[in-house]
């Protein structure tokens with residue numbers, strides 16, 4: 170009898186060990202956290218309300234008109250839409266967004282989808298904005314489109330592109 174009790178205890182002990190070791194530490198608390206809402210695309214008109222000067226200068230760039238570079242057939246091609254619209258395949262153009270007019274390279278193609286950060290209270294604190302989908306724009310942002318996947322690609326120079334291709338740098342007047 171005694172000979173059986175010890176192995177039996179060992180089995181129980183190891184079963185308990187297994188029971189306690191499965192399940193990552195902290196798994197519960199991660200589950201309990203509410204899911205972060207994903208930022209959605211709101212369209213350049215939303216940004217225009219507060220960034221009128223920037224909007225007007227952006228409107229004069231090729232980015233704003235990148236949609237009209239495509240003919241009717243090309244407007245059906247996901248490959249072309251990926252770089253000639255805002256947020257294609259990521260809930261933007263043609264996706265879940267409620268905004269119909271996301272054609273062209275709009276503000277959010279560079280700055281990130283704006284539904285969560287485009288409030289003055291958030292915008293005045295860029296660090297908070299970054300947590301809510303605002304992107305710190307640098308050359309890596311540009312080369313997601315300015316690369317050899319583009320049928321017309323002939324190279325890309327970031328600094329020259331910055332001055333030619335984005336918009337004025339006029340900040341909002343503090344109110």
Ligand code: HEC
Nearest residue numbers: 215216218219276277280283287288289292293295340341
């Ligand atoms: C309700 C007004 C409002 C709306 C709408 C708004 N912004 Fe702003 N935004 C501000 C204010 C105020 C600032 C801080 C002052 C400034 O930089 O002009 C700011 C700052 C910024 C900055 C600079 C952040 C930094 O790093 O300093 C960016 C980029 C920006 N906004 C992009 C956008 C984009 C893109 C949209 C549209 C999706 C948008 N904003 C919509 C008010 C707004």
Ligand code: HEC
Nearest residue numbers: 213216220223224227232274275276279305306335338339
């Ligand atoms: C092709 C990319 C691109 C597009 C499109 C674009 N921006 Fe920007 N934006 C930049 C870059 C680059 C900067 C400078 C770096 C930074 O602040 O992140 C900038 C800076 C800003 C700033 C801060 C101003 C400052 O003095 O630094 C605001 C505000 C802003 N953009 C708003 C907008 C709005 C509104 C639109 C649409 C009307 C827009 N941007 C479209 C690339 C872009």
Ligand code: HEC
Nearest residue numbers: 231232234235238252253274278310311314330331333334
């Ligand atoms: C979402 C894709 C996308 C992103 C991101 C993007 N671009 Fe562009 N860019 C385009 C497309 C598409 C065109 C061509 C538009 C046309 O000719 O109709 C273009 C055109 C340009 C042009 C004009 C080129 C010419 O032939 O005159 C400049 C300059 C430029 N981009 C600079 C930038 C810079 C700088 C950045 C990053 C801060 C950037 N772009 C980010 C898609 C993008």
Ligand code: HEC
Nearest residue numbers: 238243248249251252313314315316318319320321322323
């Ligand atoms: C990887 C991103 C990307 C893809 C994919 C893409 N384009 Fe573009 N397109 C650009 C950029 C960036 C420019 C600006 C010039 C350059 O650097 O190629 C541009 C410029 C253009 C221009 C204007 C050229 C000029 O001289 O002004 C046309 C037309 C065009 N693209 C058509 C298309 C068509 C049609 C497709 C699909 C078969 C397509 N693009 C796919 C990024 C892209």
